[in-house]
Amino acid sequence: xxxxxxxxxxxxxxxxxxxxxxxxxxxxxxxxxxxxxxxxxxxxxxxxxxxxxxxxxxxxxxxxxxxxxxxxxxxxxxxxxxxxxxxxxxxxxxxxxxxxxxxxxxxxxxxxxxxxxxxxxxxxxxxxxxxxxxxxxxxxxxxxxxxxxxxxxxxxxxxxxxxxxxxxxxxxxxxxxxxxxxxxxxxxxxxxxxxxxxxxxxxxxxxxxxxxxxxxxxxxxxxxxxxxxxxxxxxxxxxxxxxxxxxxxxxxxxxxxxxxxxxxxxxxxxxxxxxxxxxxxxxxxxxxxxxxxxxxxxxxxxxxxxxxxxxxxxxxxxxxxx
Amino acid sequence: xxxxxxxxxxxxxxxxxxxxxxxxxxxxxxxxxxxxxxxxxxxxxxxxxxxxxxxxxxxxxxxxxxxxxxxxxxxxxxxxxxxxxxxxxxxxxxxxxxxxxxxxxxxxxxxxxxxxxxxxxxxxxxxxxxxxxxxxxxxxxxxxxxxxxxxxxxxxxxxxxxxxxxxxxxxxxxxxxxxxxxxxxxxxxxxxxxxx
Numbered sequence: 001x002x003x004x005x006x007x008x009x010x011x012x013x014x015x016x017x018x019x020x021x022x023x024x025x026x027x028x029x030x031x032x033x034x035x036x037x038x039x040x041x042x043x044x045x046x047x048x049x050x051x052x053x054x055x056x057x058x059x060x061x062x063x064x065x066x067x068x069x070x071x072x073x074x075x076x077x078x079x080x081x082x083x084x085x086x087x088x089x090x091x092x093x094x095x096x097x098x099x100x101x102x103x104x105x106x107x108x109x110x111x112x113x114x115x116x117x118x119x120x121x122x123x124x125x126x127x128x129x130x131x132x133x134x135x136x137x138x139x140x141x142x143x144x145x146x147x148x149x150x151x152x153x154x155x156x157x158x159x160x161x162x163x164x165x166x167x168x169x170x171x172x173x174x175x176x177x178x179x180x181x182x183x184x185x186x187x188x189x190x191x192x193x194x195x196x197x198x199x200x201x202x203x204x205x206x207x208x209x210x211x212x213x214x215x216x217x218x219x220x221x222x223x224x225x226x227x228x229x230x231x232x233x234x235x236x237x238x239x240x241x242x243x244x245x246x247x248x249x250x251x252x253x254x255x256x257x258x259x260x261x262x263x264x265x266x267x268x269x270x271x272x273x274x275x276x277x278x279x280x281x282x283x284x285x286x287x288x289x290x291x292x293x294x295x296x297x298x299x300x301x302x303x304x305x306x307x308x309x310x311x312x313x314x315x316x317x318x319x320x321x322x
Numbered sequence: 323x324x325x326x327x328x329x330x331x332x333x334x335x336x337x338x339x340x341x342x343x344x345x346x347x348x349x350x351x352x353x354x355x356x357x358x359x360x361x362x363x364x365x366x367x368x369x370x371x372x373x374x375x376x377x378x379x380x381x382x383x384x385x386x387x388x389x390x391x392x393x394x395x396x397x398x399x400x401x402x403x404x405x406x407x408x409x410x411x412x413x414x415x416x417x418x419x420x421x422x423x424x425x426x427x428x429x430x431x432x433x434x435x436x437x438x439x440x441x442x443x444x445x446x447x448x449x450x451x452x453x454x455x456x457x458x459x460x461x462x463x464x465x466x467x468x469x470x471x472x473x474x475x476x477x478x479x480x481x482x483x484x485x486x487x488x489x490x491x492x493x494x495x496x497x498x499x500x501x502x503x504x505x506x507x508x509x510x511x512x513x514x515x516x517x518x
Contacts, residue, residue: 008498011497011498011501039505042508042509043501043505045508046504046505046508047473049450049454049508050454050473052450052451053451053454053455054369054473054474056451057368057369057372057378058378059365060364060365060368060382060385062357064364064368064385064386064389065356065357065360065361065364065386065389066357067386068360068386068387068389068390068393069353069356069357069360069389069393071390072393072394073351073353076351
């Protein structure tokens with residue numbers, strides 16, 4: 001075997017791919033030929049160097065395939081009935097669900113801190129860095145207040161802000177608990193602006209006796225499909241964009257952004273549409289301009305006035321009643 | 323058959339039957355099955371992409387793209403080749419196209435070779451490895467792919483031929499050519515080292 005032939009088959013020889021006879025001939029040549037022997041050592045060195053390089057490569061994490069899977073699943077969404085079925089929960093149904101949640105409550109206490117400025121409004125805003133707009137704020141339920149307070153007692157338990165908003169937006173629902181507990185936060189001497197706005201009846205009324213499963217699925221026999229929650233990273237930018245595009249007209253009301261399944265275009269569109277519909281709602285019962293005429297009135301008298309006007313029992317603490 | 327000097331970067335190769343079951347479940351949207359299907363190939367695919375592209379960041383992006391293309395083509399996978407072979411064929415094309423997007427190179431089955439150099443982050447790889455990585459990058463892309471599959475992944479000539487859809491003889495000849503080119507580089511590198 002000559003050097004040219006050895007050079008051709010040396011790789012195969014090193015890999016053990018040659019026949020025993022041919023491999024023996026190469027080995028014999030390598031023992032006698034310093035140049036080919038050096039070539040073999042160079043190959044071995046090269047292989048070792050490549051092996052070292054491979055071992056030095058960083059070990060990637062599972063996010064590599066997970067991101068790909070996530071992207072593919074999002075692309076696939078319309079093709080999978082399991083996920084498409086989420087569309088069956090319409091915005092109107094979501095409203096029913098929220099009102100249902102409200103009815104699960106038994107009693108609520110709202111505490112209003114009065115700071116005595118000329119305009120009294122109250123707002124609820126999430127801790128988003130926005131400065132408070134009014135001098136009256138409703139703190140989280142159950143938290144004791146310092147300073148002057150005006151208590152509004154409702155036949156509901158401490159509830160979350162969304163429930164309060166729902167309550168305020170659906171006084172007809174809460175009225176089912178009894179007329180004496182009809183909730184309203186109207187404070188002041190101004191009359192309710194008649195006909196200024198009223199919510200469409202379709203958004204308010206529910207068929208009496210309709211159960212949740214019927215509302216959700218139409219047929220109770222159809223089980224709810226499993227939910228797949230979108231991650232905050234997916235939803236954060238979308239929510240910010242939609243909120244920026246659709247300012248809430250009742251600016252003291254916090255409207256929860258619809259939580260849907262995936263950031264697919266169709267669902268974003270449905271969520272944005274739902275949010276914009278909610279954002280456009282202005283309920284004149286939720287805010288009253290308070291003029292200087294009432295500023296000189298004792299808080300106890302204001303409460304009495306509100307009680308006579310709305311039927312809600314308001315109490316001013318003894319330290320601030322006068 | 324694995325060469326004496328090769329190192330398999332992939333952890334293992336799944337059983338074909340189990341792999342097909344995972345593929346079937348994956349087609350139906352089973353996320354866990356898809357993760358189970360792809361995870362064993364993650365390290366090998368990323369390593370291959372790094373060898374092809376020379377940069378770990380590009381390699382991870384290319385690996386993600388490879389997995390995504392594989393998932394999109396999952397319905398067309400018939401099990402004629404192993405999933406690994408099929409996956410690496412996608413990875414090869416992703417890397418060649420990746421380079422084409424940044425350099426004027428071409429796809430596997432078209433055009434001619436054009437040696438290019440790729441910058442490698444010196445923070446990531448030690449100087450010795452850096453030089454070897456540069457040498458790999460200087461190989462024509464198709465030769466580099468063959469060499470990486472052979473030396474890093476420990477593939478047989480037959481499996482490489484299946485992945486790149488070449489005649490095994492051609493694969494063998496091109497592999498020998500790649501090794502010769504790398505060997506010549508190693509000699510030059512050793513000479514420069516002595517001069518330094």
